[in-house]
Amino acid sequence: MYRNGIWVIIMGLVTACGCGCSAPQVKHEDIEWSNIWISNTNNTERPRVLLVGDSIVGGYYPAVEKHFSGKVNCAQYATSKSLGDPDYLSELGLILKRYKIDVIHINNGIHGLGYPEKYYRENLCGLLKTLKREAPKAKIIWCMTTPIRKGGDLSQFNKSENDRIIGRNRIAAEVMNSHKIAINNLYDEMKDHPEYWANDGVHYNDAGKAVQSQKVVEIIEKNLAEKPACGGDGK
Numbered sequence: 001m002y003r004n005g006i007w008v009i010i011m012g013l014v015t016a017c018g019c020g021c022s023a024p025q026v027k028h029e030d031i032e033w034s035n036i037w038i039s040n041t042n043n044t045e046r047p048r049v050l051l052v053g054d055s056i057v058g059g060y061y062p063a064v065e066k067h068f069s070g071k072v073n074c075a076q077y078a079t080s081k082s083l084g085d086p087d088y089l090s091e092l093g094l095i096l097k098r099y100k101i102d103v104i105h106i107n108n109g110i111h112g113l114g115y116p117e118k119y120y121r122e123n124l125c126g127l128l129k130t131l132k133r134e135a136p137k138a139k140i141i142w143c144m145t146t147p148i149r150k151g152g153d154l155s156q157f158n159k160s161e162n163d164r165i166i167g168r169n170r171i172a173a174e175v176m177n178s179h180k181i182a183i184n185n186l187y188d189e190m191k192d193h194p195e196y197w198a199n200d201g202v203h204y205n206d207a208g209k210a211v212q213s214q215k216v217v218e219i220i221e222k223n224l225a226e227k228p229a230c231g232g233d234g235k
Contacts, residue, residue: 026085027114028214034079038099048073048100050138052092053107054080056146056212059204063213064220066068075099075197082112083123085197096134103223104131104138105184105216109145109168110202113161120168124175139223142176143216144169144187149201154194158201174204184219186212 019142033057039048049072051057051064065074077095081088095101106127112120145168148161169187176183176208189211190196196208204212 001181007185017090020162022156025114028085029080029111032080034074034081035076036091037061037076037135039075040073041099044100045144046071046073047224048075049103050075050077050095050099051105051107051216052077052099053143054078055203056110056194057107057219058061060213060216063209064216067213067217068070068220080111082113082115083108084115089126090126095135097232101135101138103141103220104135105141105143105185105220106144107186109165109183110148112198112206113164117167117171119209121171121175123171124172128175128181139181140218140221141168141182141184142172144172146186146204146212147191149194149197151201152199154197154199154201155166172191182219184215186215188213 024087027031049068051074055078057076061074065076068074075095078090079088079091081091109120114125115225128140132139145165148158148165150156150158165187173183190204190208193208193211196204196211198208200203
């Protein structure tokens with residue numbers, strides 16, 4: 001059901017953005033996917049928020065959209081593509097060119113663990129350049145990447161992968177603080193609650209999604225209150 005929105009599933013590659021900050025060799029997953037969903041595309045009277053991320057975002061997005069129904073237009077860009085894949089900025093840039101966005105909430109860090117951390121830092125900076133160029137008036141919120149537990153034994157973290165997440169979150173905090181960008185720390189919200197996880201150790205059950213959506217709603221509402229709605233068609 002399309003609900004006055006756009007749902008695009010894109011398999012494979014689109015076009016390279018040439019941002020000059022990606023890793024020397026793009027590391028693809030076995031299956032690449034993107035889900036672009038724009039609700040109320042013709043409405044420019046209400047503010048619009050964009051949630052960017054992966055399947056974690058896809059898990060809490062429906063509750064966020066439901067909460068804002070009739071008050072705020074919501075959009076989602078969820079993808080397996082990670083920072084370091086030039087197609088990530090191409091797809092994101094296309095959305096920002098087409099739609100006026102007031103608040104952008106970004107949760108990206110689980111995918112792309114094949115890239116060294118130095119590229120993660122460099123591509124965070126490339127992401128911020130894209131946002132500044134394509135959505136200069138939008139308020140940006142960075143969401144800390146959520147933890148990874150052991151599939152089948154949720155009492156423990158998947159140490160090798162979760163240590164990488166901790167390292168990436170540390171880098172993201174440094175970058176975002178240097179740019180005075182708001183941070184939504186979903187890592188800390190989730191880390192002590194194994195009861196929130198699905199059995200795979202990566203995704204979340206209904207209780208976990210509910211907590212995440214509430215935290216996302218709270219910080220989006222705070223940022224919307226701090227800025228006037230863009231409205232209209234111009235940037």
